[in-house]
Amino acid sequence: MAAPLNVSVVAADQEIWSGEASxxxxxxxxxxIGILAGHEPLLAILAAGxxxxxxxSGERLVARADDGFLSVENDTVTIVARDAExxx
Amino acid sequence: xxxxxxxxxxxIKSAQTTKKITRAMELISASRIQKAQTRVKQSxxxxxxxxxxxxxxxxxxxxxHPLTTEREKLDTAAIVIFTSDRGLAGAFSSSxxxxxxxxxxxxxxxxxxxxxFLVGRKAVGYFSFRRRESEKSWTGGTDQPVFETAKEIAxxxxxxxxxxxxxxxxxxxxxxxxxxxxxxxxVPEVVRLLPLEIVEGEEPSTGEVFPLYEFEPDAETxxxxxxPIYVESRIFNAMLQSAAAEHAARQKAMKSAxxxxxxxxxxxxxxxxxxxxxxxxxxxxxxxGGADALASAKK
Numbered sequence: 235m236a237a238p239l240n241v242s243v244v245a246a247d248q249e250i251w252s253g254e255a256s257x258x259x260x261x262x263x264x265x266x267i268g269i270l271a272g273h274e275p276l277l278a279i280l281a282a283g284x285x286x287x288x289x290x291s292g293e294r295l296v297a298r299a300d301d302g303f304l305s306v307e308n309d310t311v312t313i314v315a316r317d318a319e320x321x322x
Numbered sequence: 323x324x325x326x327x328x329x330x331x332x333x334i335k336s337a338q339t340t341k342k343i344t345r346a347m348e349l350i351s352a353s354r355i356q357k358a359q360t361r362v363k364q365s366x367x368x369x370x371x372x373x374x375x376x377x378x379x380x381x382x383x384x385x386x387h388p389l390t391t392e393r394e395k396l397d398t399a400a401i402v403i404f405t406s407d408r409g410l411a412g413a414f415s416s417s418x419x420x421x422x423x424x425x426x427x428x429x430x431x432x433x434x435x436x437x438x439f440l441v442g443r444k445a446v447g448y449f450s451f452r453r454r455e456s457e458k459s460w461t462g463g464t465d466q467p468v469f470e471t472a473k474e475i476a477x478x479x480x481x482x483x484x485x486x487x488x489x490x491x492x493x494x495x496x497x498x499x500x501x502x503x504x505x506x507x508x509v510p511e512v513v514r515l516l517p518l519e520i521v522e523g524e525e526p527s528t529g530e531v532f533p534l535y536e537f538e539p540d541a542e543t544x545x546x547x548x549x550p551i552y553v554e555s556r557i558f559n560a561m562l563q564s565a566a567a568e569h570a571a572r573q574k575a576m577k578s579a580x581x582x583x584x585x586x587x588x589x590x591x592x593x594x595x596x597x598x599x600x601x602x603x604x605x606x607x608x609x610x611g612g613a614d615a616l617a618s619a620k621k
Contacts, residue, residue, distance in 0.1 A: 244371050246469045246558065248364040264539050277375055278538035279547045303548060305375050307535070314371045316469070316551065 241311045245318040259286040276306040296321040330594035341583035348576035358566035369555045400492040404499035404564040405442035412575035415444035421510040422498045472558035499560040500567035508567035
């Protein structure tokens, strides 16, 4: 399996979650996008909605992110939102 | 009790009461610095991520965005001043106001009109006392800033920036705030917010090459969405820094006030002891003198 993704979910006042994940699914203004390891560098604007993260340990994590963007580079995924919170 | 002694005693009392207040404020500030510092630290990942993203877009696309391009004619400049709501923090607010004044002086000498946005009751008081105009002001909560206020300020300045000159728009926006360096040092910082200079001094990313990003939907839209967020995060960061600096300044000021009260109490206690002793001496010599007089009268 490819190297895991380093994911961090960041809100305006704090870092909400960070860790390793195998896949990130987010909803951008263009539509849903799934990110696996080895994805090309990307900057995308997020639409209001959920971001789903599948961690390497097999858990599924759902975060709400409004007014934010997503950046991917070198297997590092940063989800930045003014308002963000973990739903579960 | 002698009149002099009474005066000294009341002075000691009043210094003691003052000391109690200043000591309490010192302790409160000391405990709040920690919290304020943690908030600065917690908001760092956000501002770093945004700065990185904005730099990346700006580096790899030749998008001419109104927020990043300098205008040909710079007529009006806006200064956003971050002070505290309450005093008793030493030179915290006054040094910021002084810094803002000298910046305004500089801008005026370049032929620009200066308008002000004020944050904190101290700045508002300073302006209303001098009957000076300010564009907009925010008071309350400078010691524990919330993101909503930062958003409001950002909205106001960006709106002012986007207006035309005839409608009272501004061409430049500067921030003046106290930066928290350490518990003992707070530095007044002057930053030009708009047009953006996307060079973050604190970023260790010098020499690092940004990967070639793909933008979704496209570079222009991404930049459009990112820049207001970036402005917000810069303002929020300034507010958090200012809050941490305010607590540090207050703690320092209150510490020296408590120390001064200690000195006063010590000095007055010495004087009071002196007065009491000389009173006793006088009484003894009066008694001795009286006894002497009686004794010689008996002979």
